[in-house]
Amino acid sequence: MASVKxxxxxxxxEFKKVKWPGKDQSINVTILVVALSxxxxxxxxxxxxxxxxxxxxxxxxIGG
Numbered sequence: 001m002a003s004v005k006x007x008x009x010x011x012x013x014e015f016k017k018v019k020w021p022g023k024d025q026s027i028n029v030t031i032l033v034v035a036l037s038x039x040x041x042x043x044x045x046x047x048x049x050x051x052x053x054x055x056x057x058x059x060x061x062i063g064g
Contacts, residue, residue, distance in 0.1 A: 021029070
């Protein structure tokens with residue numbers, strides 16, 4: 001079984017191999033994620049309102 005020191009040494013070596021994104025790419029991806037999250041939130045909210053309205057109207061028709 002590998003020692004803790006060896007494991008951390010291997011992790012450090014692997015982290016050096018990673019190609020980290022630049023500042024511009026990080027900003028662009030963050031903006032994309034926020035925009036998509038807002039879009040999905042708006043879509044979900046509109047669907048919820050439409051579905052709730054439909055259920056209320058059906059309940060009024062069926063329930064009298």
